[in-house]
Amino acid sequence: MTSEVAEETAEQDVFGGVDSHADTVHVAVISDNGGHLADAEFTTTAAGYAAALAFLSAHGHVRAIGVEGTASYGAGFTRVARSHGHQVIEVNRPDRAERRRIGKSDPIDAYAAARAALSGRAQAAPKDETVAGIRALHNAARSAVKARTAALNQITHTLITAPESIRARYGQLKGTARTDALARLRPTGDAVHVAVLTALKSLARRVKELTAEHDALTKALDSEVTTHNPGLRAAHGVGPDTAAQLLVTAGGNPERMRTEASFAALCGAAPVPASSGRTNRHRLSRGGDRAANAALYRIALVRMSSDSHTRAYVARQTAAGRTKKEIIRLLKRAIAREMFRCLTTTVTTPGIADLRPLRQTKNITLTAVAQHFGVWPTTISRVERGLRRDDDLAHAYRDWLQAA
Template sequence: MTSAVADDTMDQDVFGGVDSHADTIHVAVISDNGGHLADAEFATTTAGYAASLAFLNAHGHVRAIGVEGTASYGAGFTRAARTAGLDVVEVNRPDRAERRRIGKSDPIDAYAAARAALSGRASSAPKDDTVAGIRALHNAARSAVKARTAALNQITHILVTAPESIRAKFGQLKSVDRTDALARLRPAGDAVHTAVLTALKSLARRVKELTAEHQALTRALDGEVTANNPGLRAAYGVGPDTAAQLLVTAGGNLERLRTEASFAALCGAAPVPASSGRTNRHRLSRGGDRAANAALYRIALVRMSSDPRTRDYVARQTAAGRTKKEIIRLLKRAIAREMFRCLTTAVTIPGIADLRPLRQSKNITLTAAARHFGVWPATISTLERGIRRDDDLANTYRDWLTAA
């Protein structure tokens, strides 16, 4: 009799739910009709993950596991479950109204994750590890910028209240000149002057170190994103930081991105109806991944300032009576469509490695080339180095160099 019950248990379909934390995960199991079967807590270790999977499998055939925080505290369990061949879906945190209604605890959240997997409300595959290196470099580079900005702000605040002799000497200097001058200080004078100058020197050196650190991280990040997706990196207005953010948002397993419309919604760039009465309009979306939305915004600003096609588009829309906000919304939606293609399809990048050697072999300077095409020398330089992609200019430039 006991054996028959055990066989029936193993034959039933079950769904799992995981509420993840730094040191523990709470795992819940429900039947295919939503009934609660069991829940337990496990450590976030290799042994703990193995025990949690054994716990799930002991209650039947695991159809799917809903995990809250697949890219953070639940990353270890997600990796172990997918290695074991189990289907893992990403579960969003319950909204506030639901939490107020049913309460908050680890078992409650784990069962809620399991119900989300059962109902199909949670259906997104978690991101895989192929962009983990890009994510790590991107986070480190961003933290370096934040720390550098904080140090620069501290320098400014100290100079506001510093003794007059210090303010007069360093207060009028700007940016790099001020940092360089403060980093070379030899603190001297009375106790107050010495303390203030020592603090300023320490902060200035910190700024210089963080600047060098950020530049090194950006170079490493540029190499990673170019190797991962050269078409995305070569798109107009897409720098290393922007490309990294879009890759992190999309994840390495691009089958998660079903349509370009869903990607636009993920980036908060899908138009949201804002009509009422006789007013019929759309507004900017305030949802989605705000970091990805900021990446699209940076691309839009670059193209509005230097891309001829975008400038012409902005002029037409302005003449049609659209506001700047509306134009940026339209641009971000179009850019999201282009970025989706770059992320999901292989884009062939025309070679530019021959441009600089060809120019140098003809003894043509950057200034002369730029003057011929009516652009800045920096435009030709970035084109030759592959920093900025412009296929039309590259082809015209190559033809001109060949004929010169």
């Protein structure tokens, strides 16, 4: 009788669910008809992950495992499970209505993750680790910016309440000039003056160190992003930080995104139906990855100021009576479509390595080129160095050089 039960257990299909934490993962198993079979807790170590997979396999053939937090606390379990050939599905935390109805605990969340994998409500594959380095550099660069901003704000607030002599001397300075002046201070005077000047000097030096740190991280990030996806980095208006954010949002495995509409929804750039009765309308999405939405917004602003095609589009939409906010929403949706193509397909970048040598062999200055095309010399320089992609300008520039 025991052997028959064991054979039946080995043949049945089961689904797993994992509620992940920093030190433990709670694993639940359900049958293919949703029945609860068992649950247990394991440590977040190599031995714990192996025991968790053995626990799942002991109850039958594991069809899929729903994991909550595949890119955070569940990253270790996800890595091990996928290396053993298991299908791992990314599961969002249960919605608030369900939590109010059935409560919250580790077993409840683990069973909810298993049911999400069984029902098909969760279908997204977890992100792979090819963008892990980009994510780490991006987070470090952003934290450096936040810390620098905090130090600059502290300098401003300290100068507001500083003694009048200090406030009159340094309060009128702005930007880098103020930071450089404060960093060179030699505190003198009474106790109050020495203390305030010492604090300002420390904050100014912190700003300079964080600025240098951010520049170094941005340079490393630019190299990683360009190597990973040169087509995305070469798109107009896409800088290192913006490209990194889009890669982190999409993940290194683009097959997890099925359509460009789903990517637009992921970025919060797709209009959401808000119809009822005789009302038929759409509203702006307030969901999705807001950092990715902000990245699309920055691209739209850059193109509105420096891209001739975008400026012409904005002029047409303005003439049609649309507001600036409405135009930016339309641009973000169109940019999301373009970014999806860059993320999911190989986009070839036209070569520009021949432009500078060709110009130099003919002894033509950047100023002369800029005057001919009606742009700033820095624009030509950035196109030559590959820091800015403008295919029309590059083709016209090459033809002009060859004819010169």
